[in-house]
Amino acid sequence: MGSAFVYGDNVDTDVIIPARYLTTTDEKELAAHALEDLDPTFVERVRPGDVVVAGDNFGCGSSREHAPVALKGTGVQAVVARSFARIFFRNAINTGLAIVVCPAAVDAIDDGDSVSVGLATGIVTNHTKDRRFAADPLPDFVMDIVRAGGLVPWVRARVGAA
């Protein structure tokens, strides 16, 4: 369970991690600047287990994998959005950032609400408002990658690596 940080539509990868910080690929260094240009106080307020909640087209823009890596590095439990931009969606699956498509939950979560996300069950719970929502299921193919632990182990299995 964690606190919800609620943002709007089109949260782009340039505000998730500005290009001036792409000089590193280190998760912790990137996490120190996550969402800095959208919410300068996010990094100091966020705690492990918190949840980022947003509207449509979350992660639009650049293909920089640094974006999901930076968010993952902050320890957030998941990102719950009305929809995700496609490259960010793939990057999150590949790097192990939990993402959940659940428009109904987004509509019913206010900033600071206490939220938990059941990744196995696909249930988003707003404990503050005592409401539960079923997330849109991911395609089976994509769930295989999630269950493998990301794209690297998935490829290792495919190529028969030990």
Next chain:
Amino acid sequence: MTAATITEKILAAHAGRDFVRPGEIVMCKVDLAMANDVTAPSAADAFRRMGVATVWDRHKIALVASHFVPAKDIPTAKLMTRMRQFAIEYDIEHFFEVGRGGIEHILLPEEALTLPGQVVIGADSHSCTYGALGCFSTGVGSTDLAAVWATGEIWLKVPETMKIVYSGRPAPWVMGKDLILSVIARIGDDGARYMAMEHTGESIAHLSMDSRLTLTNMAIEAGAKSGIVEPDGRTLDYVRTRQEATGRRRPFDVFTSDPGADYASVLDVDCASMEPMIARPSLPSRSVPVSTVERRRVDQVFIGSCTNARIEDLRMAAHVLGSERIAPSVRLMVIPATQRVWKQANDEGLLDRFAQAGGSVSTPTCGACLGAHMGVVGPNEVCVSTSNRNYVGRMGDPTAQVYLANPAVAMAAAVAGEIVHPAEVRMAPPSSEDEEVLVVG
């Protein structure tokens, strides 16, 4: 035989299938896998963890120094070193060092490495650009790209296609940039999310390859997976010219959409009545005709990026500039996209004209477009840019305000010192007797 779109046919051919349907997930063989100095280092790390001895095909990988080049500091020099070491270790054939390449999305078509009918995967979101040649091309992140390096394949969800039908000869001062900005203004920043945007209609014949590449370049700004234009005579002339010039003569296949193919939606766009567009801060969808926008004082004008830094763009900018000088209050940055564009612009005297007018001319780099270096904007500054994104903080300080426009509008702002219609600076667009030189109506 099932009627199919050009995109469905290309994906089917690469998946070993007779046909594919939108929504299904297929494994496709990849013809070219590209990364740059920002995305290659992470891809190299992921690749080394994938448990394969070497890359699937060292001839089908392109590594391009484009973003933080020339290196701006020690950390970015290290990123380049990581990419260079990977290129050496795996004997990558197409590695483009600083001074021998440029911005990948303009470079690879020039180098005849992206061809009609291919599946091209790039670790950069503007990899959708290559679709102007009639190939399927899309952007991915570093780990996806590493998987292609390891296996030669990628999983793709077959996209639905949005068909855009452009009619009429493009109006004066209207370029490829204006067509795509007007589409994004209508459908929104995610109006084509997960889709292929297929650009069709009689107007396409009036567009040079340079303008077509701008059209497909910004598919991602509508959330699309890809943008594509069916090859025509001009496409094939361009491809064959580049194949001759580079000596790279890989065979390729030309695909076209069937008349009865299914489209998720069809959008009609009248180019004859169009005006040059300008996207207001801070989303590409906030595009409006330039004559309707507030005349704002401008601090910086940037003519560059994978969207608009081809020779046609620089010629247009030089035409609008004429023998004027840049307004004293404006900084003009001109960054030709590739070494080849730079040399051609130099031979034609364009770079000298920009410099004589008080503009800064630099070596190829993505630089200013993403606020990386070579033209970062400061607090509250106003910039007119020929690039593709005007998001908050994209080009520098989060309080800066970025407008997106074609190179004629950008140069007009540099001369006037404020946002104006190019006709206020220069009476008429260049004559279009030679449509390869300039495409405007």
